[in-house]
Amino acid sequence: MRATSSLLIATHEECADHRPFPGHPERPQRLQAAIKGADGLGARLLPVTVNESDALRAILTAHDATLPERLRTACASGPQVFDSDDNPISEGTYRAALAAVAASIAAVGEVDARAATRVWIPVRPPGHHALRDRAMGFCFFNNAAIATEDLLKRGIGPVAVVDFDVHHGNATQQHFWERNDVFYLSVHRYPFYPGTGAGDEIGSGPGRGFTRNYPLAAGADNDTYSGAVAAGLEDVLSVVTPAAWVISAGFDAHRDDPLGGMKVTEAGFAAIGELLGQAAGKKPILAVLEGGYALEALSRSVRTFLAALDGGVTS
Ligand SMILES: [Zn+2]
Structure with missing residues (x-):
């Protein structure tokens, strides 16, 4: 029996205000499903405030200023498709994407203050396909990359970014491609959307060997x-000793997922959580939600993953 949990949750209710057209898999109900996954684990809920200028400052570490500006303007004119057909937006999409970033950087603040070592960041829209200057693959701002940049800015590095979403995190890989202060690891289905993530993609220049x-x-x-x-x-x-770990935690490799085509179960996500907890030891882990489109499977998988992740620091 675990006496106390070290788990912190960073999220915001406005993450539900991004409402793609009915039937879109990246739907508002995913937020509650991902939050519910932490029920019963004794987690502490972090109050998060969405400050637009703070969020924008963080967004600019991974995106051109034109992207948030274009998104804000587009949302103000109502529901439409943004940048590509798989990114339908609603009036609340800009605020939801800001809230996802706000929760991510609030989590980093807690880690920096040594107030948390295991943080679950159930937010949407997801982020790991969001390119520097345009939205892609249900993603608008790259929450994991932004959190990583914030850790580094606070002197917490090097950082390991581990992405176990069934889709390759093309935008995260691209952002850190030539960097040696961040190691990007991805396990994913291939060949598959978005087309990147072959075994010979290892980074370049100073970043060669860090992907x-x-x-x-x-x-x-x-x-x-x-x-x-x-x-x-x-x-x-074998390459770095991470001072912190950022996890692009996608649960769309679950066998019930409508998109993934894999056969992973709750036990598999528990195994992944345990491995990550052991690898990080007492170093902080910030796990941010990416994909996972079967609601019940998402809740159950988040639960086993977090329980195993948290066990890694207390046992
Ligand atoms: Zn995915």
């Missing part, structure tokens, strides 16, 4: 998926 991809064929099960994470974590630790 590692584990492309997996469709239908990967718990052992295959968590085995790739385990191997990838060895790669990370």
Whole structure:
């Protein structure tokens, strides 16, 4: 039995205000499903305030100023498609995307103040496909990259970014491609959307060797998926000693997911959480929600993942 939990939750209710057209898989109900996953784990809820100028300052570490400005303007003129067909927006999308960033940087603040070592950031819209100057793949601002930049700005580095969403985090990889203060590890289905993430993509220049991809064929099960994470974590630790870990936590590799085409179950996400908890030890982990489109499976998977992640620091 665990006496106390070290788990902190950073989220904001406005993340539900991004409302793509009915039937879109990245729907508002995902927020509550992802929050509900932490029920019963004894987590502390961090009050988050959305300050637009603070959020924008953080966004500009990973995006051109034109992107938030274009999104703000587009949302003000009502529901439409933004940048590509898979990014429908509503009037609340800009505020929701700001709130996701606000929660992410509030989490970093808690880590910097040594008030938390395991943080769950259930936010939407997700972020790891959001390019420097345009939205892509349900994503508008890259929450994980922005949180990573904020950690580095506060002198907390190097940072390991581990992305186990079933889709490759193309934008995160691209952002840190030539950097040696961030190691980007991704385990994902390949070939698959968005098309990147081959095994020979390893970074370039000073960042050569600081990107590692584990492309997996469709239908990967718990052992295959968590085995790739385990191997990838060895790669990370052979190159850097991370001062903090940012996890692009997507749960769309679940066997019930309508998009992923993999066979991972709650037990597989528990195994991944345990591996990450062990790799990080007493160093902070900030896990931010990416994909995961089967609501019940999302809640259950978040629960087993967080329980295992938290166990890593208290046991
Ligand atoms: Zn995904």
